[in-house]
Amino acid sequence: VQAQRHKTMAKTKFEYVRQFEADDTCLQNCWVVVRLDGRNFHKFANLHDFRKPNDERALRLMTRCALTVMEELNDIVIAYGQSDEYSFVFKKTSNWFKRRASKFMSHVVSQFSSSFVFYWKDYFKDQALLFPPGFDGRVILYPSNQNLRDYLSWRQADCHINNLYNTTFWALVQQGGLSNSEAEEKLKGSLAGEKNDILFLEFNVNYNNEPEMYRKGTVLIWHKVDESIDKKIITPDAPEGKNVVVKRTRKKVLPFHVDIIGDKFWEEHSEILADNS
């Protein structure tokens, strides 16, 4: 008992250590972007037999996780993903957890990681998950709408460049019979047009007909959807109840595989950048 009273008092004595926590509040009136990337995903993909150049199951699982993040956390207005990375954009006016960077980052990364294991079997069926994967994260602030659009454009341009390269590389290897290093050598310094030509002339592949999910990545935004729900109600003239259809509008996250570099997307979804406190 004496020891315990000692410990209770001790807690007060130790509590000074809380003063060592630094304030990491994000600057007001900036877009807060959290980007996460798979840790050692090259090796992870090999060990789990990911298909090359794109594994549809993996991409859909990533998007499933991102969707969970958007629905579980507050104030995310748009997310963009490609390959083993996803970016989440919290609105400028967000005051979620007092705008603390560590909260934004850790909640996103944590929810994404647990979802990845949780939903794995929905996408990979019999392919067992061999070990729990890791993702790293970072927080970046963008003061202006143009900065934010340029950030997202940067990631989508990166998707395009990598996917065109990978599509050509794996065509050379899988269909052309080249070794990995031969394919690498052949593509060294090649321009986009040259890769397109290889695909078209050697493998009869029109790159522009490749699936948009591979070429453009995935954008997640909130959409108003109309729902019809069957409901049984009881009225004086139907005391035993009768079925009616109730309509309501709900906000829901939906994925798109579209260009976000040009203006069209932003004009059609002008509410994303609007100052909606």
Place this chain on the structure above:
Amino acid sequence: VQAQRHKTMAKTKFEYVRQFEADDTCLQNCWVVVRLDGRNFHKFANLHDFRKPNDERALRLMTRCALTVMEELNDIVIAYGQSDEYSFVFKKTSNWFKRRASKFMSHVVSQFSSSFVFYWKDYFKDQALLFPPGFDGRVILYPSNQNLRDYLSWRQADCHINNLYNTTFWALVQQGGLSNSEAEEKLKGSLAGEKNDILFLEFNVNYNNEPEMYRKGTVLIWHKVDESIDKKIITPDAPEGKNVVVKRTRKKVLPFHVDIIGDKFWEEHSEILADNS
């Protein structure tokens, strides 16, 4: 093709957005602590029928996750966990990912979260995991060994205080038949000694005999363990090979449920605080 060349060049144009990433290098020569906490775990515990006041399965699962974190990431010398939280201590001299705070934090939180789902069934058997849980994280720097010890003491004192309270509270409710609010009222402002008396006099429970894992939480440290491995070797006098036992020493993470507030633990494990670059 034209569009693609445009996009390739565009990437360069957009790349300026990288300059917005802030440097979050941790101050040199400080202990780096990452602490994570379950998000909404009160609700999570109720929905998953956690036993009160302690659910052994949940505590062991938490420790399993922490162990994975220590083995997967670099430079963690000690971890301490209790309830739905865990603290990880990176050594002072760590230069893992150039000491970037976001890397320390996101890797810990991510690996822990994915492990929680991955290992869930090993501890909860038939009790299904209903949804992927979240954890939040923070990074704290401690310049001196005394500061670090005081931090860990603070968490263990917190464990003690909460567990004594919870043990008494649930005894009053589960065995004493009080309602939650009656038990709360009865314990309001009570000293440690009074709670001990309630446990002993009313429920014949000697608090000091409660399991140490509940009273002290869990410390994870690296231990040298001797392993014996059977190996077949070929020698001149045994050309067909013979079995020998090879002994080697390996470092392994082991859990302890001991006092870390007093000096004894730190004297017995003086290598933890030693400057081992």
Place this chain on the structure above:
Amino acid sequence: VQAQRHKTMAKTKFEYVRQFEADDTCLQNCWVVVRLDGRNFHKFANLHDFRKPNDERALRLMTRCALTVMEELNDIVIAYGQSDEYSFVFKKTSNWFKRRASKFMSHVVSQFSSSFVFYWKDYFKDQALLFPPGFDGRVILYPSNQNLRDYLSWRQADCHINNLYNTTFWALVQQGGLSNSEAEEKLKGSLAGEKNDILFLEFNVNYNNEPEMYRKGTVLIWHKVDESIDKKIITPDAPEGKNVVVKRTRKKVLPFHVDIIGDKFWEEHSEILADNS
């Protein structure tokens, strides 16, 4: 000699301490504001017989210092001062000293402080400076033009409120014969209109006729000014040289005592907020 070689080598050994310097780069694409305030200026003003409620000499000296800061340092587009404070705004695109906050802050504060002593006698004549004064500084980032305008409006509204209060307070004391505490008591909780009434009815002072420098503070901005310079040139028809007047346009800092809360100022000086890299 041996000792010296030892020391030279030692320098390399000690140089690791540079790694402890933290990066304090200001977020890109934000206005960088440095505000400084006089340290203990209430006491400083008393010891140097500052006139109440406003000492014209002190205000003009402050503005002289601010002008030196703008001319000596780079990228300051506007400054605003009142009482013992001055704010300096570096343009969004400034990359002066790689946007390091400590550089912005220390250069402004240092140049201002040394100028204050240097130019003192030009404004205070026989009134000797008794000791070197101090100023403290801070750096604040504003992402949008509206944020910046609101910051400057905040300072000018502060100027108005304080000056109306001080003008009334000192009228009550100097002309009305009240003690300091009586005047304080009388003004407690009074609205702006009530202070105006006191000034007008009791002291025949129309506040709106008070000098604009007192009521609005001082704005410093860059102005193009035309200069005419006498120059002697030699031409074929005037081999002995002749005097001509050469005109040129030069940028110069000029002070204004005008409203910067409304739109008029910003429309007339639209170049200040324009993105002029």
Place this chain on the structure above:
Amino acid sequence: VQAQRHKTMAKTKFEYVRQFEADDTCLQNCWVVVRLDGRNFHKFANLHDFRKPNDERALRLMTRCALTVMEELNDIVIAYGQSDEYSFVFKKTSNWFKRRASKFMSHVVSQFSSSFVFYWKDYFKDQALLFPPGFDGRVILYPSNQNLRDYLSWRQADCHINNLYNTTFWALVQQGGLSNSEAEEKLKGSLAGEKNDILFLEFNVNYNNEPEMYRKGTVLIWHKVDESIDKKIITPDAPEGKNVVVKRTRKKVLPFHVDIIGDKFWEEHSEILADNS
């Protein structure tokens, strides 16, 4: 009046801009070092005819300013200066201005800069100060006593290296008749011993006999000094008053030109690194 009420209310409306101020609290339990350097002092020295290689007046003025900083601000336990730089060390436990980095830095730089102009004429007599000089500053945290000592050793080793070079360089130029670039060429890559030889063999100068202020820089620390004050007191047997000498101990900043790389200084002044809250 209407406009003024509007402005008063407006202030509240604008006050949100305060939320943009970032918290820059220094980590607890670390030494806080502020170092300042003269801005463009090479040019400043030339324009003010500083003597080469060392101008005693300038060095003494720098120390006079540093002394003022130590006496005016709180919690500085030691300062070290050489050439146009000075470092100030705030004690680990300092809570001055809540340990805000901007306060530490701006107060030091400001007080130093105003003092430089204020005390200029005491050291430079007829040599007029042509314009107000600038100094830049930075804040660095050191967790351990060893780190702090290594920082100060780094600065003193830098003093030694530069002074030996400059002494030899200017001997070659002023006495040896070499041009600046010839002297530079001759010293390129030379070791400490070679510079000592040049001084001794060519100019009959024993470097170790050069003034210690030049070779070691200046350390400022607090010293207890005994003071005797004449005081007139009135006693029953001396109703008309009598003179007595009252002794008291006072803390005062004193300069030293000694080695601070070795242990001797720190053993003799062990109170500097002691944890004296």
